Amino acid sequence: MPRWFYQLASPRWCYDITGKLLPLFAWAAVLLLLGGTAWALAFAPADYQQGNSFRIIYIHVPSAILAQSCYMLMAIAGAVGLIWKMKVADMVAKCCAPIGASIAVLALATGAIWGKPTWGAWWVWDARLTSMLILLFLYFGVMALNSAIENQTTAAQSTAVLSLVGLVNIPIIKYSVEWWNTLHQPATFTLTEKPAMPVEMWMPLLIMVIGFYCFFAVAMMLRLRNEIVSRERRSGWVRELIQTQFR
Amino acid sequence: MTPKRKQRLYIVLSIVIGAAVAVGLVMYALSQNINLFYSPADIAAGKAPVETRIRAGGMVVDGSVKRDPESLRVEFGLTDYVSTVNVVYDGILPDLFREGQGIVAQGELNEAGQLIAVEVLAKHDENYMPPEVAEALEKAGKMPEQLRAQEAYAE
Known part of the structure; x- marks a missing residue:
């Protein structure tokens, strides 16, 4: 295993490195989200069919992508915690759930708002929408399980197993529009193909996606630092830190 | 390890x-x-139950939309370029409804094989584009739905 992997295992090292990275990502998120939103709302062209209501794509697609990536991070961190008994991995997995849940809510809400004027319905029980709702319920399940168990190690182990079982939902969300007949249109962004829209439409979307990831990194690091300090409050370095901070 | x-x-x-x-x-x-809906080919093959609430999805056939001037009643053909189903609907259509558009209609099949719809939803694809681009493509006959139709008829 490389050295950085073992360094990651040290809560103190994690606290220090996130402290350095935090302002970087915070600025990137502010700039990308502000710039992306302005470009998307004011300068990107409207769609020939949907007109301006198409612009909700600039919130909907990034939040849907991020909600799924966040779940994958939660499951992978959970697996690392199970296999290597790494405390920091358990903390990362725990911090993912509430962030991911709020972003999944955002994706579902913007989807419903978009669906009403274009499809004619707020909600349809098609495979894409239903599997996305299941993702939200998985986040809720992970949060509930984590807070139901008093012992931190047991809580981390059981939520890791739950999130690993739920991991099967991610490919279902992704491929639902290809495997079955759905009302939802096929993917906007794929890694392998050029998007099916002109560059002045997908460029702001790409900026928004990266901005959402930076925002996620900020939210994640804030929660993680909080969790590290609260769990390590009895260790020497945290006491020292608190004394220097509040003198 | x-x-x-x-x-x-x-x-x-x-x-x-x-x-x-x-x-x-x-x-x-x-x-x-x-599957959210049956395709017209499934319905023609008798896979969809009669007089039960089902959904049918496909493209609105060009030139098939007949509106009743007295009421909201509208009739149109729904096709997957293999078979066509006639749909009768009495209600407000979504803004995106037009000929050549993909839609999903919910309703019951009658004995004559017509779908008596109670709800019509519009389906759109991932080909977003500005109006000027759409106009140019339309003139050249290169719109996604035109290409799909050409491919389907060529087969």
Whole structure:
């Protein structure tokens, strides 16, 4: 295993490195989200069919992508915690759930708002929408399980197993529009193909996606630092830190 | 990796693979029920039940939309370029409804094979484009739905 992997295992090292990275990502998120939103709302062209209501794509697609990536991070961190008994991995997995849940809510809400004027319905029980709702319920399940168990190690182990079982939902969300007949249109962004829209439409979307990831990194690091300090409050370095901070 | 960690890694992998296999089998068994709608070809082949609430999805046939001037009643053909189903609907159509558009209609099939719809939803694709581009493509006959229709008829 490389050295950085073992360094990651040290809560103190994690606290220090996130402290350095935090302002970087915070600025990137502010700039990308502000710039992306302005470009998307004011300068990107409207769609020939949907007109301006198409612009909700600039919130909907990034939040849907991020909600799924966040779940994958939660499951992978959970697996690392199970296999290597790494405390920091358990903390990362725990911090993912509430962030991911709020972003999944955002994706579902913007989807419903978009669906009403274009499809004619707020909600349809098609495979894409239903599997996305299941993702939200998985986040809720992970949060509930984590807070139901008093012992931190047991809580981390059981939520890791739950999130690993739920991991099967991610490919279902992704491929639902290809495997079955759905009302939802096929993917906007794929890694392998050029998007099916002109560059002045997908460029702001790409900026928004990266901005959402930076925002996620900020939210994640804030929660993680909080969790590290609260769990390590009895260790020497945290006491020292608190004394220097509040003198 | 220590043997202990290796063992835990195998347990984690077997959880993921086990869950995937179980869900995969369920999906396979349910595959027809997960589809949101029947295609006109399915309906023509008699796969859709008669006088039960179903959904049919396809493209609105060009030149087939007949509106009743007295009421909201509208009749149109729904096609997947293999078969066509006639749809009768009495209600407000979504803004995106037009000839050549993909739609999903919910309703009951009658004995004559007509779909008496109670709800019509518009489907759109991932080909977003500005109005000027759409106009240019339309003139050249290169719009996504035109290409789809050409491909389907060429087969």
